[in-house]
Amino acid sequence: MNIVNKMTGKNEDEYKNKLITAVKKEVKQVMEESVTRKFVHEESGSVTSLCGAVEACLSQGLRRRALGLFKTSSTTALLHKIAKHSPEASNISKKVQEIENLDPNRRSSSSSDSLTKPTLKKNVSLQSNAVFPKYLWIRLALFNKQLAKIIDYLVSNADKYYNSDALVADPDYGSILSSLLVGPCALDYSRTKSQDHFWTDPPADELVQIHRICRCPSTPPSVRKSVVRKPLNASSEDSMAGRSSTQSLAKDYVESLHQNSRATLLFGKNNVLVMPLNSDVSRSIPGYLSLHQMASGLTIKWTPNQLMNGCGEEIADKNVYWDYALQVRLDEIVYVHCHQDVDTGGTVILVGQDGVQRPPIHFPKGGHMLGFLSCIETGLLPRGRLDPPLWSQRQGSNTKRRRPLPALSESEETSKHYVFRIIDNMNPKDILFKRNVLMDTTALLSTKVRVQLGSTSTSSESSSKSFSLDHQNVPDSPPSICIQAVCDSMKRQFISRAFYGWLAYCRHLSTVRTHLSGLVNSKIIHSEGAKEGITPQKWIELYKDEILHDHNEIYRLVYFGGICNDDIRRELWPYLLGHYKFGSTKEQRHELSEETKQAYENTMSEWLAVEAIVRQRDKEKQAKAIAKLSSESMSGDAPQIQRSLSNDVFEDISDTDTSNPEIGSSETSPEKKPLKTKQNTIKYDDDDDEEENKNLNVEKILINGLCEEEIIKNEDVKECTEEELKDFIHNVIVTNPSVDMSVLGSESPRRDHLDAVTEENNSSLDTCIETHGLASPARSACVSPASSNGGIYSQELLETFGLNLHRIEKDVQRCDRNYWYFSGDNGLDKLRNVMCTYVWEHLEVGYVQGMCDLAAPLLVIFNDESLTYACFCHLMERMVENFSNGNAMDCHFANMRSLIQILDSELYELMQSHGDYTHFYFCYRWFLLDFKRELVYSDVYATWEVIWAAQHISSTHFVLFLALALLETYRDIILSNGMDFTDIIKFFNEMAERHDAKSVLDLAKDLVLQLQLLIENK
């Protein structure tokens, strides 16, 4: 196409030759691609090149003028022209027009074919739509397998459309061109994205889809499970080999039963009958027998027909057939037994080194057995051969087994049996010698064992058994002395191998115990009768007298079966979170609820007061900023804007534009720290003063009732304006300074107490909550501006709380807006109150993004602010570590790493190989939010209650196992795509809220059990 259209004299011939050579080259390229990759993508570069080459041939010598073809793409015009005469051309012409009509802006000359590829389109920016500017009709014709015919038509009618010296008109070149294209027209072109074709990685959806299609042969969970136990009879190396061979088996079957780059197909026959050994099927089933030559040697495969005929439906059933499928490496086979009956095509039985028979292979009639054997014989060359040879040694021998082979042909009437030995291409003495020598090297020994363990699906023996059997096979030929030597040597090898295996396993176990035993509870609790979980009937039974007694049973039921509806959740969750005590009476709980509510309201009144101040300050700032902006921009109406804006944003505060609650420099230096800390949770430090204040104050609050909020605001504003005068002297708002000395004094012991609380368990948590009830009024006495006592707000407190307030607001507004509960303001307001109350009480922690997400599901279930708040506090006792800058998260990552190392070494290898990605940052959100963002709401409930129950049943680190289960669910996708750190992050982000929570939970419980068993196994 880039060749200059200069044609003079003999240059013409050269030019035509060039053109046709280009086509040849491109055809070859496409055909090669189709062979090596089993399909050619429509977007493939070689397709484009081919079309280009064809276009060049077709445009050469075209009689444009005579035909009136003046458009830029005259070949497209030519196509439309011949459409009248050629049905193929008219078909393609129609399609071209259809596509061009879809996009009227596009000139026919630059007809892009990107429109034909919807899968691609979303990834391509507008500009790059022009990336494939040409050859639309040639492409379409090619994909529709019409191109050769159209060109054939052109060639046979060349005189109409082409100059006499054109390539198409040339008797030789013309027909060469059309016949060259027959091949590419026979191919199937794919639109599916392949891994290496596009720059962008396939989306998670597609990966899961692809995986589902290829899923049948993939390592099923049972295989994975066994990994943990495998070290019992084989070293970890062996288990790796076993696994990867299963994995490769899967790949082979899906991708390459046919000829491919790695293996040559030597023989293939369908409807070969095999009776699977390890099946409950009583008769032989037909399947596809194939013989492949790979670098490592010959492999015989047999695949049941059920697997060959598409993979679309009844995937579950197919798993069975994958168990039946055979894959036998010929270097494990010593004897080939052939049985020939009169009425069948013959039966071949392969006998391995271990003496184990592979399932008999029954050939249909028609000389296929002979063909198969001869293919084996050919394939064995030059390294090995069949003994006796199939064809070469015609002279008969005495024994039946040494009969010359032509007798195998089916024409013979009688049934016959033959045995062939597969031997290395050396004389028997050499072989024996070689064996003897090699037996002494562990290397060979271990490879052989590994091979046997790894690749035969039928042999379930341990390595020891297969070896002794192998041994017994040997006496056939060699002298007994040698045998003795071999035996001794093997015995030694064997014992040492067993010993080292055992040693490695012990070390492995001790690693597991030291590093991982803390992750699971040592006592294994069984799931009998708990799978149903807490059903309404069960709940009625358990909650008869409105007292929950048997906490262990509750935990067990929740852990193994979950809670079946949200009404029960509302009752039971406070127990699971530790708010209600098991065994408490209805009255006790009611009392607790009242206290909680009281405390919650008091705390709210406190921070609402501060909020008012913060808002006022914000308003000032905003006004200032806008004023500055308007003075910058020199716009005349600045004051107006200012006013209207402040009203907009701060509608809840009356017009006090001039007030300035900002406060000057320090008066009392010790108050530089935020004063508000954990005082609420602890009641013990109170002096008598506080008690008194409390009593007074409680009354006040009760009186104020619902109007409280209003009053606070009003008072606040008033305070501010009063203070204006002193503002520049004081840096604190002092309404009543009497109180906070005690607060300061008691601060540090209180903190210690808090730490103790978080460390201890439920019992102390309950006291903690009780203190909420008692302590809060006490504090509100000190600080609440609702009381006439007033309070002190340090500059820093205002700033800290203000900052948190803004963060909370930003996040609450964005929290699950698509979920019904939060679609209106009501739900969001409640959530905001809960968050603000928590942060007010825990200012040293502050608000961190994600806390909203943790509180939201609780609020949806309880629909009660104070209960949500109390339960959220309990939840945060476990979660707060993750939010702080401490190393809790790193600790999770390290544990994940160890768990994967122990439970899925293959995945671990992949992670190791990508270095970076052992950081496990893709788990960050999982751990931070207890999987809240990964799952839909109903699944979050089910998952959370299991996490809460798990600490009493199986593991205090159940989240780790959940994370592992999530990873394991997609391990095959991760492995087969060789995903790195970024790929995995993207994958899981895209998969968010689309996981099968139930199966992930089950897998997680199973993983816990696996580790428990591993540790228990002393």
Added chain:
Amino acid sequence: MAHRKKVLLKVIILGDSSVGKTSLMNQYVNRKFSNQYKATIGADFLTKEVTVDDKNVTMQIWDTAGQERFQSLGVAFYRGADCCVLVFDVTAPNTFKSLDSWRDEFLIQASPREPENFPFVLLGNKVDLEPRAVSAKRAQLWCQSKNNIPYFETSAKEGLNVEQAFLQIAKNALAQQNSAVDLYNEFPDQIKLTNTQKPSGGGDSCAC
């Protein structure tokens, strides 16, 4: 056929929470705006293929969490970045004030070879909203003081200037990468563009 060499540009979007980082990224990559985005936790990224100076490149755009508490995550995500996009909200002065700390934080964590020449781009987002609290002039002054960072005023909601901004980002990222290592491989001519539309760039592209 020779395997194409992948030119990957890693772009990090930073800025205070709720300035519109996720929205900008999604507007650019998917041409969609949603008011349903949640606060980003951890990090996420999207990829987009673009043509810059006749070269096809893949942009890997990393969206990060806006709260500084998450900055410790930075090292893992910032490493190997080719361009850093700073975003603030033109209606929220605080988000403008923290730009310095975001920039410094990035330079510390990503530790590029030539910090003074590392490409940043500043986006003033939410220009569709009133009232405006940070003027274009102020932002431009800031940019000038930081070695002439390109500045764009965008609206992720209305898609205003987003395409242009990211094109500039891609250009700067590519320039950065080319200055480091020449990764570019010749492409087969059939995928070459005939007409690359000239991107309008620079700080003067906004109407304000």
